[in-house]
Amino acid sequence: MKVVFQRPTALTERQTHYCPGCTHGIIHRLVAEAIDELGVLDKAVGVASVGCSVLAYEYFNCDMQQAAHGRAPAVATGIKRVHPNNIVFTYQGDGDLASIGMAEIVHAAARGEKITVIFVNNAIYGMTGGQMAPTTLVGQKTTTSPYGRQAEHCGYPVRISELLATLQGAAYVTRVSVHDVPNIRKAKRAILKAFEVQQKGLGFSIVEVISTCPTNWGMTPLEALKWAKENMLEYYPLGEFRTPEEVK
Amino acid sequence: MKVVFQRPTALTERQTHYCPGCTHGIIHRLVAEAIDELGVLDKAVGVASVGCSVLAYEYFNCDMQQAAHGRAPAVATGIKRVHPNNIVFTYQGDGDLASIGMAEIVHAAARGEKITVIFVNNAIYGMTGGQMAPTTLVGQKTTTSPYGRQAEHCGYPVRISELLATLQGAAYVTRVSVHDVPNIRKAKRAILKAFEVQQKGLGFSIVEVISTCPTNWGMTPLEALKWAKENMLEYYPLGEFRTPEEVK
Amino acid sequence: MPKVEFERERCKGCELCVSVCPTKIIFMDEKINKKGYRVATVTEMDKCIGCAMCATICPDVVITVYK
């Protein structure tokens, strides 16, 4: 009997602190699997951001740095410039990347920084208890949009992939989702491709992953998957926005 | 005999500190003319940024605030939220807006903040003596890209108008130039339109103006106009990237 | 014969695995683990087809699949 599915070695044994059914866990595993498959665990340096995934440094079994809120792309830049042959990635939430870290992500992409960004878009601030994110959908209730997000008051959600795709330095830009098994598998392929783009030195790569926050959405994990599928995918269409010829 | 051209009242009498032939002066005048023509001088509140135009508060004849480097859109937001019926505008350089101020401009646009941004893109940091800006062209020599900007090292120039045009809240996004008289006149119309968009409450408006920096480009003013035309316009195509129906 | 193994103490009882199992053999145990969660489990193991759908969606890497 053969093991067909097991814990990737790029994950530590440590149990995560994520809420039951939070898809952060799935995304962690996909990243770890990609690292395993590429055999780069001992070359990988990850950058944890500030968000629910702040403890990512406890979970990924490689060298890790914990970055200030929003600044992971700058931290990764510092690392990559010192060790250009390492595989450097960040793992960031939507509050982290799309709100406070907007300048850092845009400029890392514009510079064509050879890093890989895993961008977990759950349309909310999970860690701090469910405040509005720049990615929060119009009408969505959060603790800081208690009457539902109103476009007239605070505008429309930012589509990060589309925005970064306007930058020539952004080699690979894609949006995937983990709301069901087929999409989880696609997400895995996207993450693999993103690392590949970095390995080949083609430029900046980012995988935006549509994710859930059952706790702050006030739903069961299953309801959350359904909500993500039914509400987020329309505003955040899946697909590749930029792909270098070399990995097409 | 009729005066067909004279100093707009929205400019103070104060002589500018700009270098000879610097097109900041032209753009100031166009903004002032637009304010005059709309008759909003006593409702206008301008926000000066940090760059060569830091002293803009001495030149525009309306209430003014001087903002920290890159933060003019946030400052303007503060003003506009308090006085929604005023006409609030920022005047920002490319270092200010596209480098340090990236998060602020993107989010002001995303929020659909009802302000008008005059964005002076001269592909360099003028004020501080000619360092590379995010808008500096590939190959362009500056004091911090002494061997010419190399894409492999620091990526490709950011096209702000294209980037902001991905945001639904950005009602009016346009790029103009002031390298010759016909374009100066077009630029004027764009600025008028941008203010109009604000007056009508349609959302965020920005006019990117291709400008010169003879001093730091190391050229005569005339050479600078020519260089802008021949080198910048190709990478920064002129045109409207988003226009609300209401002002089309 | 395919089979799955659950690491009880890792399970958080989210039921995502339950929802995707094509053979509908995963259910939630009455007993809670040390963290206080009801955990996922399989009794009719012979019905397992080793598709790993459950493991693929499990956020807590609770499940190992053999085939």
Place this chain on the structure above:
Amino acid sequence: MPKVEFERERCKGCELCVSVCPTKIIFMDEKINKKGYRVATVTEMDKCIGCAMCATICPDVVITVYK
């Protein structure tokens, strides 16, 4: 008859006006102003067509145009 007026002390001698005048009547004076700049000036005023091209491109609002 159209005419232009230059506010000498505001002129910075950039020569942009010179470059756009369709009638080529603007030239740079030998004498410098208080700031040390050679200033733009017109002598053959009768040739001025009042097109205001000079004033439109002047970055220092030196020029007033009458028609």
Place this chain on the structure above:
Amino acid sequence: MAKQLMKGNEAIGEAAIRAGCRYFFGYPITPQNEVPEYMARRLPEVGGVFLQAESEVSAINMVYGAAGAGARVMTSSSSPGISLKQEGISYIAGSELPCVIINIIRGGPGLGGIQPAQSDYFQATKGGGHGDYRLFVFAPASVQEMVDLIMEAFDIADYYRNPVMVLGDGTLGQMMEPVEFKEPKKRDLPPKDWATTGAKGRKRNIINSLSLVAEQLEEHNWKLQKKYQHMKEHEQRWELYKCDDAELVLAAFGTTARIVKSVVNQLREQGIKAGLLRPITIFPFPDKAFAQLPDTVKAFLTVEMNTGQMVEDVRLAVNGKQPVHFFGRTGGIVPTPAEIIAKAKEIMGGVR
């Protein structure tokens, strides 16, 4: 008005609104999230505006804009977020704009932790930003006092055209205590005729901190200093508890002072004449309180939830006249009465 049981952070919001604050720009961060959340709910009800900024940097600059536009405006954050605001705070102080800034301190440095701490005392009182400016800084010890001081803070900010900071630790933000919203002491305030409201019918106004001529910038600096000097002379506040015959004076601010108050009582039960000096303003620091202490005082013990910050101001105030000792816990640990008592006894053993 009847008392309400309120969480510190929510009480902050309510106090601000009752003081006329109608604009709030902030960014979430534990342990102060209930402040923006409360404002998000309440401000629209009173015709105000709550706006979540994209970052603390942006939030403080929105505050700058709104304050310059003449509004009563507040922002709130916790330690790392307050660090990000330093440039903006320096601008606000330099441009002499009034606003209220809340810092619900958590353990540092860096990402640190989210438990209560008092380790931003230096940052708040000496100026974490660049240049010679000072914040007016309140350090309340209870939810009720926090409410009272915040309600006054807006007047003080307007009066001095200076940012006022209110320092609390995570506990103060998270705890619930009964509060009463009393009419605060009002000050005579001049109209904000300097605000950028549109120059209709008056000379235009400019909000600015730039002065390229050194002489002017120096003049501006001395003007600011005069203001701070005025605060030092007129605004020092403190609480003295059982200091009349005290031999050991314990100095502590914020919630720590409440522990110390218990300690004072326990020490007295054990025969040690202890007293508490609790600074309520930490800038201006209450030097005057020290000058008024009786001759019985033999030593000082400063207790803080940090590694020793206010103790420097205590030393400056005491100026070598008595020994000044320190006891601190850090990282989110709250000192226990027992350990403070032990330290106090150790000192008094030495003094006797």
Place this chain on the structure above:
Amino acid sequence: MAKQLMKGNEAIGEAAIRAGCRYFFGYPITPQNEVPEYMARRLPEVGGVFLQAESEVSAINMVYGAAGAGARVMTSSSSPGISLKQEGISYIAGSELPCVIINIIRGGPGLGGIQPAQSDYFQATKGGGHGDYRLFVFAPASVQEMVDLIMEAFDIADYYRNPVMVLGDGTLGQMMEPVEFKEPKKRDLPPKDWATTGAKGRKRNIINSLSLVAEQLEEHNWKLQKKYQHMKEHEQRWELYKCDDAELVLAAFGTTARIVKSVVNQLREQGIKAGLLRPITIFPFPDKAFAQLPDTVKAFLTVEMNTGQMVEDVRLAVNGKQPVHFFGRTGGIVPTPAEIIAKAKEIMGGVR
């Protein structure tokens, strides 16, 4: 090596490169622009990397990443830019990463001016960021000394795993003086086996400042304090000039101290026994120097280009034993010998 006439800012760059610095992340700001410009030219020549960050916030976080990756790395800015770096600096100190940070101070607060000032003393020495951390801070007084200290700074940073700040004012950055690049004193440095270089053949490394367990965060804080204590005991540096029989000791740092040195000579010509105490490290502050002063000292006069910051540390060091006076100019104005002399005479008149 022959002497070279170099601009202070360029000398900073060259000194760093000779000390093995190969990574520079910065953002332009007057009056330190020649630092990044020099690095942009020179670093590629020595196989290093110069990268202009999009902001000071980003620059300091790139420094964090590079330092964590084991590199010798530097950043440079001036006052407002340094304020923006405060969060990052707190992270670097909290994560115990070595790096060198230059602040070429300009007049504040806010946008202020671009002329020389010393008004960021508090920010540098007390911690402008949040939490209980300290920078090791040098305050050189000449281009040569700046070069020497910067060359040492990298070793000190590595030795303590702590950020080192070098404070200069705009003059020091802009002036030219002859400099010689001498081999600096080297320290025994352990390998950076904690750096994130890829975990090949070893346990993985983590760079981090988060500690959700209060007890651990407290332990970490005391560990940091022990380090700072060690600096206080072993690293204080200062210069004494004509203090042997001094009745009035003038205390000044950086370029101001050079003016004061002239003043000391002039005062002595006029019969006043003056001396200069010049702190070279301002954290750790040279308390020891004060302890060593002769009994002849009757008073202190601190001279600064600010409204009075180091004077607090002088007062803490003197601890009430003699009066401590202050004279300052601000906003970019450099104090003249004449006005310092007048102040000194006023004091000595009073003392006699």
Place this chain on the structure above:
Amino acid sequence: MAEMIFAGFGGQGVMSMGMMLAYAGMLEGKNVSWIPSYGPEMRGGTANCAVVVTSDEIGSPFVTDPDVVVAMNLPSMDKFEPRLKKGGLLIYNSSLIEREGGRDDIEVIGIPANEIASELGNSRVANMVVMGALLAKTGVAKPESVKDALRKVLPAHRHDLLPVNEQAMERGAEYVSKDR
């Protein structure tokens, strides 16, 4: 003066238990304070709050040596039992906690709160069962005051839950009175 700690899993209602008691104390004109533990340990992990109810002025609102500890799960009991003052009271949820408490200088009461709550048809009121027991044992507040507090804290559309909560309190009180 009563210094109390309420501790348990997140979701067991320990925070609101403490809050309700503080509220009740305030309604009776006493000085009260409530300090929650906060932060990520609350997510999935354990939570606790410290409550002081007293007629005197509250010096320190921090509770280092509690008079009363309510432990709704084992980790909480392990953590807080040792901190109890001599002669203090430990009330624990015997539905989830099997061990009995290891000190003999305190009073220890186990209540099968979940069972009782389930009997009442609402497993979420286990905390109010304990509340009833606590009030009966200590008299720190009157049951009526807690009921008033409940009425004020619960939003109107949840007032249908009042009866079951009140029943739970009564059952808790009964349990401890018949028990000894």
Place this chain on the structure above:
Amino acid sequence: MAEMIFAGFGGQGVMSMGMMLAYAGMLEGKNVSWIPSYGPEMRGGTANCAVVVTSDEIGSPFVTDPDVVVAMNLPSMDKFEPRLKKGGLLIYNSSLIEREGGRDDIEVIGIPANEIASELGNSRVANMVVMGALLAKTGVAKPESVKDALRKVLPAHRHDLLPVNEQAMERGAEYVSKDR
């Protein structure tokens, strides 16, 4: 010890004049310092630098009471003439400055620097004309040292400019020696 100030319009070469002199002083083994004015006033406006050349240790490199002031335009003369030490030397560019200086406790020399430079066919060497005069009057450095400095500072491909610069210095020196 010589404390000097060089001032004029940006573009008149006052900064490099001071720098050259400092360089020359250093080549002669003296202690030197050079402090520029910096900032926006340099753009279009006036610029100046303070130079100290001395055999002693340099205490303060700031020049508050200069021994020598070189004023290349009127605003500079207006600004710095009053600061000159008693008995100090003012050299001004009489090509651009019409007034003659208002103090009688200093030595004042006007040189038509622009005219002389134009005669040499390069209007940009006006500053070196004044340099020649300054060296001749003060002896603060040897003309040879300044020429060496020039050679080191000018990039190789600009060395064709050396002769005209040297001529300018010589003409300046001649002018002041014949002048008085």
